[in-house]
Amino acid sequence: MPPALDHLDRDGIRAWLTEDDSAALDALWRRADRVRRAHVGNEVHLRGLVEVTNYCVRECAYCGIAACAGPLPRYRMTHDEILECARQGRDFGFGTLVLQGGEDPGVTRAFMADVVRAIKQETGAAITLSLGERSDEDLRAWREAGADRYLLRFETTDLALYRRIHPSLAGTVSDRFGRLLRMREMGYEIGTGVMIGIPGQTWDTLADDIWAFRGYDIDMIGIGPYLPSPRTPLAGALGQELAAAPGEQVANDELTTLKTMALTRIVCPDTNIPSTTALSILDPSAGRANGLCRGANVIMPNLTPPEYRVLYEIYPGKAAVHETAQALADGAVSLITTLGRTVGSGPGGRRS
């Protein structure tokens, strides 16, 4: 018998992660959906994603745009190009704009502060940043310019594994947990998350990760399958070295991703959880819908111009270059309607 879902603790989460009885899993899905409805309602919030730069100074071992991911054509969007995407998001009715990119010193403090101010002034949208481990001074300036939220996945609570997949920059120590706490002090809503099935991730550490979401009282939690990028170390020798023993190694499959999302919803009832692009790539026909039915309440349609989208390939197949932003937005709305849910209005923050 799997543990009762009423008072799940870390060990209960651990037991559910490897549950494979289909009647038990049906009960898990139903509970996650019920908790989602009771705490964040039937609205699905749309956040327009703009991938502002693919330059990156980091060498995260899993990421297809990391500095170590081979010679790639690199781009950085201009102020006006980003603003144009923001206007498009406003016209689509998106309450939030997410500006994401590699950790790129060429995206300077002053540049991003200007962009944030201009977007606020023109569209009034909530603004989420996801630009890596930036300095206190950068984060503060962007918060003062009007940024509302920041996304920075910690990827794993296993510190030995964390260090192997997040090499530090010279003279510093990579510390995503520390950054998240500083952002919270500055008044950002904070988002984090993990990939499911990275080599070295065990069922025990994944249970710890989910429990940490609750411990840190995270406002937004992104969970997607790990999709190996052939040009990264984690897809090659490093991945083989780090992989846990069979039976302990978490699978990078849809079922495990959905279990993690459902358990996260149950232990963090009022957080915002996207149904991620990576999940929809693993299962193009149903992944997005499955996520929304098992705990998620957010979709992030891509607004990046296709000529840049094709270069922001953090994992294979991500780019969806054949779909226009309009088609992606329409697809999200029709999915929401088909599921009997409603398109969220307003900024859709956890606290607003």
Ligand code: SAH
């Ligand atoms: N530079 C920013 C944004 C990175 S891209 C940052 O570091 O936060 C956003 C997310 O994509 C990452 O946090 C990571 O969880 C996910 N990602 C990166 N590589 C991936 C891969 N190979 N498979 C699946 N997701 C990946």
